[in-house]
Amino acid sequence: MNNLILTSSILPNSIKLYDEFMNRHDTIRANKLLDIIEKVYQKQLYIAFTGHFSAGKSSMINEVVGEHVLPTSPIPTSANIVLLQRGEKKVKITLHNGKTTQIDGEYDIEKIKGYCKQGEEIQKLSIFDNNFQISNHLTIIDTPGIDSTDQAHKLATESTLHTSDYLFYIVDYNHVQSEENFAFVSEMLEKGKNLYFIINQIDKHREEEGDFLTYRTKINSALTQLGLKENHIYYTSLRNKDYPYNELSQVKQLFNAIIKEGQEQIFSLAQQHINGLVEEHLQFIEDQEQFQRNEKVAIEEKLKEEKALLDQTTNQVTNLNEQAERLEKELKNQVQQILKNANIIPFETREKAKRFIESQAPQFKVGLFFSQKKTEQEKNHRADRLLEDLAAHTKANIDWHMTNLFMNKYQSSGVKDEEIINIIQSFKTEIDQKLLQTTIKKGASFTDQYVMTYSTDISEAIKQRAREQTNNLIHTFIKQLRESNSLAIEELEEKQHSYKESIQKYEGEMIKINRLLLYQGQLFSVLEKQIEEPFEVKDWLDSVSKKNIEVHEQWSLRESKKVEKEDRPSISIKKDRVVDSDKILKALKNTFKTIQPLEDFQFLSDSLMDRLSSIEQKTFTVALFGAFSAGKSSFANALIGEKVLPSSPTPTTATINKIAPVSSDYPHGTVSIYLKNEEEFLADLNGMILDVSTEAKSLEEAFKKIEKLVNKNQLEERYKVYLQAITEYKSYPSKFVSSTLSEFSTFVAEEDKACYVKEVIIYYDCKLTRQGITLVDTPGADSLHKRHTEVAFSYIKNADAILFLTYYNHPFSKGDQRFLKQLGRVKDAFSLDKMFFIINAIDLASNEEEILDVKNYIDGQLTRQDIRQARIYGVSSLNELFNQKNKNEDDFKVFRKDFTRFIKHDLMEATLLSAENEIAKVSNYLNKIIESSQKKQSEKENEIFHLRNEQQLLLQTIHKNSPEILEKQIKSELAEQVHYIKQRIGFQYPNFFKEAFHPGVFRDQKPTIALDKSVTELIQSIHFEIDQELSALIIRSEQYLKSLLTNWIKEKKEDVIILNSEMILSQPSLTDFSIPTLHVTINELKSSFFKDELKLFKGTKSFFEQNQKQMMSEAVWQKIEELIEKQLALNEENFIISYTSLLTKKMDELVAKFEHEINQMYESMLFSLEKEQDIAGLLHAKNSLSEWIS
Structure with missing residues (x-):
């Protein structure tokens, strides 16, 4: 539909088009068209700022307009669309329900910033001010971040694209090469949008991490491969305007050029937008017409069904009433059957019942000395053993079957009641010691026959408890079913009434359908018609606006709560006692030293030596997780105290990097590089091409497929690196490369090599590794490299500690959310809370209050993933590494203290307690040998006889399973x-x-x-x-x-x-x-x-x-x-x-x-x-x- 609207008639024809849209109830297109009409009438050029949250969109806009009007923060701020125009001071607020309110004259800037954060109520703010240093015919639009974890933010951003003439996409210097960036750029270019890509905050660049010009060349290459023009890419810094590579002034010049160019193209740009809306509307109408035709058939079918429905209603009501009675009978019968078949006292349990019954006899006694206490302990022990056995069998043979029975019946009944689900899922037959004791018959002789009688009695008592619970559940279930059926009957009667009304509507529906067939031709007529009579657009716009206007007093700002600083426990220790690792280790060494010379203690000294070695040579795996460029490599370097891992604003960790303790085989500075085998590398390649091609069976076939796909533009340009990678990969037949600290970085940071590297192990001698710690630096969760996320599960499962890093200026991205959701699933399975959450680059904070805001934001996001009482630390890796003082509070020292305690005490507790047991075993054995050695020969012979019998009994005991x-x-x-x-x-x-x-x-x-x-x-x-x-x-x-x-x-x-x-x-x-x-x-x-x-x-x-x-x-x-x-x-x-x-x-x-x-x-x-x-x-x-x- 080219040139459907002539420039001279664009406004009146658009208004006619608006009326057509509204008449056809296409409010989506109508509202979009209204925005364009207002835009054209005011001769406004729209420039939209979008991109990452906290990348500096609002700060950039404040800089351009010369006023600090928009809120700025490292956490998501703009939750709605904000339009800035030069003009008489006023603020127009549009709510999500379409209503608007207006503040004329002076306004409170802090309140306006508050409005910008109220995305739940406010859809759009239009702010006018003569102090804005922009053209009268320019509107600047601020949008929420597209990578926020709030889906509403992305939808709000997308809703502005239909009116935006130019897009400025702002990203953080550290987060350029994310898959989301590339996908958005590609999508906008496909739609023909005028897009400019601005990499902000380049003052974060550190020359020692790489040459800036090399970085810029790499970024430009990646973006131009997507189709973006190189002169549409800019690098800026608002914090350091004198930064050598800062192109902020060029961006401002670009604004002026765009305004001049855009003013000449307002009508043609608007025409493009309107043509697109017409296409959408015609598709809408076609869809609606098809729906109406099908609806006609559906109505006819419903009318036929209605006659039968009137006769069926009575039968359905009867069936619904009988359903409750039938289900109640079925449940009771099946409950009885489950209880009848439940064998909760098999032979092994009867043996424990026998031992319990014996312990209840008045004459039951254990030992000669301190017998009362030992007897009571043995009684409790036997009762506990019986209880545990009965509980396990009851759960397996009654509770789980009851849960399945009631859940199946519930799901097929049509009842929807969370309370009933909770009761079913938590079904448990309660068994206690009192039940065991009261079931024993008074005066009974404790014979084998009575054991059988008691077993039957206790089984029936437990089943009776289960029966009582099920009776209550049946009562609740049936009652709810009857109520639900009652509502269903009412709904049936309402449906009868609605079907009768449909007959009256049928003729009207037929008229509408016939009209739709003529509509497309009428629409083209409206678009092509030349309007010659004068048309007051302003009057029309005023009339449309008045329909939605409300007085200002009817809506007011929702006050946000001020979050006060709270004292977070650095680490919680929930133990009855604190294990003194140094004391136990010293005792272990001296015990070994004491007994080693003793002739009959060889097996114990060997055991002590093994235990000592396991403590002294204990190793720990500490895994670093986080979105790419959160600073994991920098943080690892700060922990070590030296720059070992390469760090860069582009994704460097394309492989698994391990910093491990040194050994005689692997001295300090040795680097072992393990390449993927051919099967693993081929799996990676197939994962990349399967969406657009068939699976390759060999590397040679994969090479040909990738080359062919790239040539046909069916595979993104950035995958060309794999063509070179496959060739280089073949030059390493051993799949192992030995390297050094000065040479290994290319295998880590350069994707043409890193893509076929499985892992890199750096053997490094430092305080951290001397504690037996291996530090694992994992790939970023939101990098464009999909294979980066595949290693997460293994380290979640096996790591002794998890350090999760998020970036201060961009906390909790979507990549973070995906990973933490999985972490939340399994956290309760960890025997210890092994998670530490690090907010990196805290030195970027403006003040302590801003740090507190970020920490509270992170804490809230973690709570949403069911991770509570999290240990959160704000640190600056760079300041720590280079011993620079931070102007704000830095938790690095607190983290080191908590982390060291966790490693040395929490993780070692079980091992140290086992060492204590070993020492106690030595002491007991030594005492036993001394005691035996001092006995007479006859006593020794008796002791030998006793020991041999006892040995056999113990062996029988441990084999009885x-x-x-x-x-x-x-x-x-x-x-x-x-x-x-x-x-x-x-x-x-x-x-x-x-x-x-x-x-x-x-x-x-x-x-x-x-x-x-x-x-x-x-x-x-x-x-x-x-x-x-x-x-x-x-x-x-x-x-x-x-x-x-x-x-x-x-x-x-x-x-x-x-x-x-x-x-x-x-x-x-x-x-x-x-x-x-x-x-x-x-x-x-x-x-x-x-x-x-x-x-x-x-x-x-x-x-x-x-x-x-x-x-x-x-x-x-x-x-x-x-x-x-x-x-x-x-x-x-x-x-x-x-x-x-x-x-x-x-x-x-x-x-x-x-x-x-x-x-x-x-x-x-x-x-x-x-x-x-x-x-x-x-x-x-x-x-x-x-x-x-x-």
């Missing part, structure tokens, strides 16, 4: 976890659908293309969520398995102590857990899989305004839900096989370890009894030990 019970617990736990994963995905699904199917995606492309893109994004979102949920389940399952094994070890130790109170088994370290393979293939679905569901789309208006979006969402969910269930079931089975096998393997390993310890101890004791001992030497050793362990 029931892994089946633990396996059932694992299966039950996994079933429950997978069940809740499906629920969470179901809860998240509406958000995924909303994000994928939004109005913006239908704005500038055909519905078929938009639907294809939307459903593809939906599939990818669901795939990613399932993958993340299952990855989190791996961590939770491993921790659950560890807890089962820990309890099993505790029970074994207790069983051993009952037989020999001086036999202390070691506390093994539960490590080396294999990870099950995930099977998630949802992303392999194509949009054609949902072709029937996508047919529900009848037009944009009906889709978003008449509930069709909800209908499609439900239809798609019904189809994909079954696939999700199958994939979750497949992974659940895989997890069960993996973790039950691992359980058996670990139990076998532990039994073998304990057997070896028992045999070592007893064989040594038996040997000592058969030979003469150096009593004086033993007593000397005892005295020495008492000094160290007192």
Whole structure:
């Protein structure tokens, strides 16, 4: 539709067009056209500022207009659209409901800044002031950041694009090469927008990190490859206007040039905008017409259905009433069946019941000395063991089945009640010691027959409790069902009434449809008509504006709360005692030194040596996470105290960098570079091309495909680097490169090499690494390199500490949010809070209040991810590295103190407590040897006999296991976890659908293309969520398995102590857990899989305004839900096989370890009894030990 509107008639024809839009209820296009009409009438040129939040958009605008009118802050400020124009002082405020209010004359600048932050109420502010140092015919637009975590900010930005003649895209110097930047630039250039790209805050550049001109060349190359002209790229600094490469003055000159050029093109630019709106409107009408035709058919069908519906209503009401009675009967029968089949007291539990019953006998006694206390302890122990067993069997055989039963019935009933869901999900049969005791019959003789009787009684008592709970739940459930059915009956009657009304509307609908067929021709007639009579545009604009005007007093500023500074605990220690690591280590060394010369203590001295080595050679993995260019490499250098890792404003960490302790094989300064094998590198390449090509089977094939795609412009220019990378990769046949500190940086920072590097290990001797710490610098979460994010899971799971960095001037980006969401999923599985949150570059803050604002903002964002009581530190890595004093408070020293304490005490606590046990074991053994050596020969012979019997009893005890019970617990736990994963995905699904199917995606492309893109994004979102949920389940399952094994070890130790109170088994370290393979293939679905569901789309208006979006969402969910269930079931089975096998393997390993310890101890004791001992030497050793362990 070229040149549809002639310049001389643009305003009157546009007004006619506006009326047509409104008559057709196309308010979206009408409002956009109204903006253009006002713009053309006032001969205004619109320049919009967009880009990253906190990149300096508002500061740049303040600089251009010569007034500090917009709020500036390192956290998101502008939450709405702000328009600045030169003119008589006034502020026009447009609310989201379309109403407007106006403040004439002087205004409070601080209130205006407050309005700019109120995005929830205010859609747009228009600020007029004669002091603005801009042309009378220029309007400057400020928009929210496109990379804010608030989706409303992005939508607000997109809503301004239809009127903007020029776009100034502002980015932070440290965040230029993000995928989001490149995607936005590409999109705007495709739409023909006049785009200028401004890299702000270049004063952050440090020449020692690289030459600025080289940096500029690299950035310009990346942007021009997208199609942006090089003379549309500028580098600026507002903080240091004298900075050598500052092009701020050129930007101001550009403004003047644009104004001069734009004034001559106002009408032609407006014509382009209007032509685009006409195209959109015609598409809207076509969609609406198709919808109306289908609606006609639908009405006819409804009229037929209505007659049958009148007759069916009574039957449906009867069925609904019977549903409640039928469901109540079914539930009671199935509950009874579950209870009947529930075997909660198998043989092993009866044995524990027998031991419990024995302990309740009046004559029950343990030991000769201090028997009352020991007896009471044994009674409690036996009761606890029985309770634990009963609770586990009840959960596995009753509670989980009840939860499944009621959840299945609930989901099929149609009832929607969160309270009932909560009751079902938290169903648990309560069992306590009182129940165990009161079930014992008075006067009963404690025989084997009575054990069977008691087992039956306690089983029935527990089942009775479960029965009572289910009866209450059934009552609540049925009551809610009846209420729900009552509402359904009312709705049926209302539908009958609505169908009757539809008959009356039918004739009117037919008239509308016929009119639509003629509309397109009429529309072209309006556009092409020459208006000769005078037309008062101002009067028309005034009349339109008055429809929405409100008096100022009817709306007022919502006061924002002032956040006061709060004292944050640097680190919380929740322990009954503080372990003195230095004291224990010293005691361990001296104990080893004391017993090493003793002849019969070799096995103990070996054990002490192993324990000592494990403490002294203990290693820790500390992982650095954060969005790219958050300063992770700089922070790592600051921690080390030297510049080891290369740091740069472009993404340098394209590989995994490790700074590790030195060794004899790897002295200080050695660098080991490990390249990816061919399979790994090929997987990376295929991940890059699969969206536009088929999978490559070899590197040679991948090379040809990439070359072909680049030549056809089907693959972005920046991927050309892989053509060179593939060639270079072949020159390293060993896939290992040995390097040095001065040479390795090219493999880390240059993408043509880094893309095929798997990891780099730098062996560096410093205070940090001498503590056994390996520092891992990971790739940025929001870099354009998609493979950067793939390493996160492994380090979340295995790292001893996680240091999460966010950038002060750009806190909590989308990349941060994605990572922290996953961290929030698994945080409860960590035995310790191992997370530290670092706000880097705190030296950029203007004052302490600004720092507090950022910390509170970060804390709030973490809370949204369910990460509470976070340890947050504001630091300056550069100041720390170069020993520069910060004008603001810097938490680096506080962080070092807290971090050191965490490493030396919190992480070492379990190891140190095990060392204490080793020392106690030595002391007990020494005392036993001294005591035995002083006995007579006959007593020694008796002792030998007793020890051999005791040894056999202990071996029998540790070999007596029931892994089946633990396996059932694992299966039950996994079933429950997978069940809740499906629920969470179901809860998240509406958000995924909303994000994928939004109005913006239908704005500038055909519905078929938009639907294809939307459903593809939906599939990818669901795939990613399932993958993340299952990855989190791996961590939770491993921790659950560890807890089962820990309890099993505790029970074994207790069983051993009952037989020999001086036999202390070691506390093994539960490590080396294999990870099950995930099977998630949802992303392999194509949009054609949902072709029937996508047919529900009848037009944009009906889709978003008449509930069709909800209908499609439900239809798609019904189809994909079954696939999700199958994939979750497949992974659940895989997890069960993996973790039950691992359980058996670990139990076998532990039994073998304990057997070896028992045999070592007893064989040594038996040997000592058969030979003469150096009593004086033993007593000397005892005295020495008492000094160290007192």
